[in-house]
Amino acid sequence: MGAALAAGHQSLTFALLAGLGGAALGLLWAATAVALGERAERAMMAPAIALAGLPLALALPLAGGLLGPERGLAPMAVMTALIAAPAVAAIARDELRALLRREFLSAVQAAGIPNGRRLRRHILPNAVLPLAAAAWTALPRALMAESLASLLGLGLPDGVTGWGTAIGAAARSGDGTALAGPALLLALTLWALHGVGDGMRLAFATAGGRR
Template sequence: MSDEYFLPLRRRGPLARLRANGAAALSLTFLILLLLACFSAPLIGAALGLDATTPDLFSISAPPSAAHPLGTDEIGRDLLLRLLEGGRVSLTVGIAAALSASAIGTLLGLLAGWRGGILDAILMRLADGVISLPLLPLLIVLAAVDPEKAGVPASLVHSESFSLYRIVLIIALVGWTTTARLVRGSVLSLRERDFIEAARAQGLPPSRILFRHLLPNAASPILVAATLTIGNVILFESVLSFLGLGVQPPIPSWGNMLTGAQELIAGAPMLAIWPGLLIFAAVIAFNFLGDGLQEALDPRAGQRRTR
């Protein structure tokens, strides 16, 4: 296609281009509603008079009813509230891990692209080494390590939220490579531009040039990479929790809800179907949103894709 075809598209703002992308706009709407519902779970439970943590052995795997809109789980807890609470945990882990990995990758990418030389070579070979490892087996191995033997205090290890922090830390330590390579490439293409040369001529310190001039111009690929990473992290967290290496009960997540439902799949399939559908929908929505952001922030991406 000719450049004239894309000229009106480039003249529109990023938000307008994102709205024009039907899949991305629909995904963004779905994710906003999902986030609002999950983080409003305590208010929804109070309004319905339900509790997501109290078991009811007289209502095990009950079908949907007026009291329990989606029925109950394997020990009689309300399934709707469990899904919302689990979604709050899974989405929190996904967002926190993606932001942490993006922060590490951005810092290393800035340093590698700006300094170059030996530092650039070391950091990029480190990134290549991490990328070459099979990610899921690596996460499983790291999650299976006993933190007490690694020197973590026992009081912290046995705290209720430690499993959340561990998953975020593990994924952040191995998930920074994509952002680092993207930021490095952007810095390499920008550092010889006239506005950077002008900043150097004015005697600005490197930190100011990096964070006030280079980083804002590299923000688009960082945002796209972080959005796509959230979906992958939700999937990895669900797999680790399903294997018993991720978020530990009594904290619910979509992954450990699947673990609790696997022995009841024949008699109560909805206990597995609902969290599975939410994992699928959230991952697909984040991927569509990431693709939409890429085209909204770089309208020529769509032109390159059609050639």
């Protein structure tokens, strides 16, 4: 279990860094598309929606294989961020569109409140929670992609042991005891991360219903 916890530190650190990159890229993608108007939004979001429906996690072991045994953490983190970004962008665009259609924003616009004040006082405060929930989806996606690639020996570089690396090594050696710890911790962590994301979306929906 101690070895599994140490491996989890490596996996979670990598997933956090790559997830933050994917979340930032996805949010910027969605915000830019919505800000540029409907025609630009359709053009910019079509690739994101198409990519979000593909098993992009398989792209990370492919990238690891192409980079070879000398692959570094930075290129793998960048690739993982690119894998997570389309789903974040698609969810964030939907959340922004739903927010902009809310009745209180229509009332604010009808009242003639300047755009700058409307953005600071009404749009940004109400966008924080839904966009945070959208950004959160990058973290479990990054962790799952890294674990799958490391399981195949094509993820984290040599010398860096994550949960996927530990699971793959235990499976190849037939050591069920060594397999149980990292597999259980990985499953519980992914379940917890998805649970937090669902809770954030529920909190936003509840807050929206009370407004």
